[in-house]
Amino acid sequence: MIAETGHFALVLALVIALVQGILPLIGAQRGHQPWVALAAPAAGAQFVFVAIAFSCLTVGYLTSDFSIVNVAENSHSAKPLLYKISGVWGNHEGSLLLWILILALFGAMVALFGRNLPPDLRARVLAIQGLIGVGFLLFILFTSNPFGRLDPPPLDGQGLNPLLQDPGLAFHPPFLYLGYVGLSVSFSFAIAALIEGRIDPAWARWVRPWTLVAWCFLTGGIALGSWWAYYELGWGGWWFWDPVENASFMPWLVATALLHSAIVVEKRDALKSWTILLAIIAFSFSLLGTFLVRSGVLNSVHAFATDPSRGIFVLIFLFLVTGGALALYAFRAPTMQAGGLFAPISREGGLVLNNLLLTTAAATVLLGTLYPLFLDALSGEKVSVGPPYFNATFIPLMTPLILLMAVGPLLTWKRADAGAALARLKAALVAAAVIAGIAWWLLADGPVLALLGMALFAWLAVGVLVELAERLRLFRVPFRDSWRRARLQPRAAYGMTIAHLGMAFIILGITASETWQSESLTVMRPGESVELGGYSFTFDGARSARGPNYDTIEGDFIVRKDSRLVARMKAETRTFSNPPMQTTEAAIRPTAFADLYVVIGEPDGRGGYATRIYYKPLVSWIWFGALVMMLGGFVSLSDRRLRIGAPRQRQAVAGAVPAE
Incomplete structure (x- = not known):
């Protein structure tokens, strides 16, 4: 009975998702408020029924109900309790149900915490979320039903892949999905804004916290996967440029660009077109990752090697979502006002360069990931694109980005003096030279790239601290004044500092572990x-x-x-x-x-x-740095301006540098 209850709950969730995806969208277009008002309760109801379905499958695993096909194929009565629970999402059908649960959860959160949004915008956002839910609910009901029955049931199950019987893999997928699926909210905000034809600083203020939540969890999910590969696979490596690893890394790169682009929309009412496009691409990469994992085209320890027909369904859905979004973008983009003007040397200019480097890096990873698949499909030739390609293309793009991370926050909006900003980074330049010199003296046989990595670590770490000292006017005014400024700085400013410092630690860990092991x-x-x-x-x-x-x-x-x-x-x-x-x-x-x-x-x-x-x-500094980056994201998220979508009224600090 538990399986039938779960299946019926998914059917009801599909019906509700159809209502959520269609009626509020029509109501917002026609000004019919009763239909607009349906969006929030429908989102909540969809989450309730998906949660019931997920609970039913979990109960099946906990009670070892081997009459359920999914449980019989992926569990065993002798499995420890933790792995019975994690076994729920350690397979194609269960992980897809987890994806849908998190998608419904984000929709319910927008309904609950988005009460300050304009009613029509909230209705459109929730409607887009509902339509995405329709696609995935159709997928699970028609191709990947997790509640199929076996008659007669076996005496015991086949067990879970032993590689997945690990605490790291118990928590890695939920964190990763919170990031993957969280980007759907940014996508929904972007499509809603295109439909409405209004993109302004208020819209950027609303979309930033949702993007930040997804970015934090995606950072944690990637770090957990890297940590698991390091200690579980026994190869001593922490990143292998595996196609499925790349599938999670690409949306992270684009989401990082999206966060920075939204800042410019909020602060300067510029880069609107950039921001909308990044929101579309970020979620499209999440869907691409879903296709790669579930299509059977990849042979990876991370992938679910399943029926290719499922991959065709995801591929069609990917084309519909991405193609439809890009078509709407192409139609609406020419009508977007350019917004505030700025000089190339400015904080806006630095963020544009930041976005160009991040998106180009994502494109190089995409090319290296898909090229072997296309070549195999067209000619049958098998090739492998490995670390030499990625290192040769990725490192040259990341080097100027790291240099920019120290300089950018010291630039002013609209027009800046690059010479003045660099002059304030003398300490960072000296630290970079000293650290590189020490590394060369201690390990003279180290390659040039290793010395560059150590110099970049010192440059960024000291540059971040210099920027913080500039904000507080440390050592330039009495300590009491600096302390007052520290208390009045927005939390988003501290979040930026912490996240950038975390990146410096990651650079240190990567350089040392890869060079001198x-x-x-x-x-x-x-x-x-x-x-x-x-x-x-x-x-x-x-x-x-x-x-x-x-x-x-x-x-x-x-x-x-x-x-x-x-x-x-x-x-x-x-x-x-x-x-x-x-x-x-x-x-x-x-x-x-x-x-x-x-x-x-x-x-x-x-x-x-x-x-x-x-x-x-x-090597442990890699994961420590990732945790620090996550901490920076959550500190930024605690900023009241992002939590309520309106700036806090308080006395301004004279001369304070605007926060990212």
């Missing part, structure tokens, strides 16, 4: 040692053990530095039977300066075991 791949016997990174790793033997639903080989390693015990590390190789698969569990000892990373493999039959040992300097 050392590794040892060898067969070790008990008592043998390997010297790496100034540490001695002694293999203390291995033993067999039994886990909740797997067999494991546990290898013990003793780590010393200068004869001093540092850590005892335990690496595992797990063998699952349902479904049959072998996974590695790396032993990782993180420190502020380096990670010690150990993996144990198969025995050689003569008392030895294959081992992989890595010394990875500063």
Whole structure:
């Protein structure tokens, strides 16, 4: 009965989504207020019924109801509770239901927190959300029903992919979907504005917090996926330019550009066309990622290799949504007023350059991701586009962007003096030269790009602090005045500072870990040692053990530095039977300066075991930097101006620099 209840709830949600997507749109166009007023309660009702359906599927997993096809194919009675829950979205049908749940959640949140929006605009936004929901509900009901029945049911299920039985993968998809699907709100605001024919600073103020929420969660989702790949796959890497990784990275790049573009619309009533186009492209990339994961065209550890007919449905939906949006944009864009004028050297000019670099970077990633697919489809030739291509195209685009991140916030609106801004960054320039010099002196064999990376880290980190000091007039006025200015600065200004500082930490972690890591791949016997990174790793033997639903080989390693015990590390190789698969569990000892990373493999039959040992300097700073960036986004989101869509009335601080 639980499956039938969930299925019926999805059917009702589809009916409500049709009402939400059609009647408010007509009502707003014709000025029929009763139909306009339907939008908010319909959005709330759709969320309720989708939540009922999702709860029904979750109950099926928790109770191991193997009469449900989805549960039988992706769960097992011996699975730990956490993985029974995460198994709900660890498959095509369940993850699609999670997508629809989050889509309905965002619609309900717009209905609840968008009461200060003009009624017609809110109705149009919710109607667009409803139409997107119609597409996905049709998809799940007609091609991917999660509530299909088995008769007779099997005695036990087939189990979840062991690679997905990990805490990182339990939280990675929900965070990623909150980012992916959250961009639908920005898209809906953009389409509603095009239909209405009005794009102004108030519209930008309304769209920014929704974009910021999506950006924060997308940042967290990408970071969680990277962290999972680092410690679970046993390769010692944190990013592989996998096509599905790229599918989440492209909307992040465009969403970052969208956030900065919306600032210019809000502050200067300019870049309206840019902002609308970025909102369309960002959500289109999210739909593209959905197609890549669900079409079966990719062979990836992240992908759901499913019936290609499902991919055709998503591809048609992608063309309808993106094509329709771009057609409306082409029709309306010429009527948009240009807004405020500005000189090339200005904060607006810096943000335009920022957007050009980010969108070009997204385009290069798109080309490297899709080129092998197109070539295979047209000629049958198999090629692989890997890190050499992405590093050769992405790094040259990111270098000027990082330089600009320190300079841009010091520029004034409308017209700026670049020389004056650079003069205030003397400390950053000196820090960049000193850090690069120290890196070259300590590690003379390091490549030039590594020195550039260290210089960029110092340039951005010190530049961010210099900009903050300029805001507070630190050391230029009495400390009491600086403290008063600090208390009166908008939170969005602090959010920008924190997020940019987080990017500096990521640059530091990437540069150090990719350039100066050392590794040892060898067969070790008990008592043998390997010297790496100034540490001695002694293999203390291995033993067999039994886990909740797997067999494991546990290898013990003793780590010393200068004869001093540092850590005892335990690496595992797990063998699952349902479904049959072998996974590695790396032993990782993180420190502020380096990670010690150990993996144990198969025995050689003569008392030895294959081992992989890595010394990875500063690699943890990559994920620390991502957390700092997320924190910056949430600090900005706490700014009252973004939460209520109206500036707070308070005494202005003389000479304060406007916040991003």
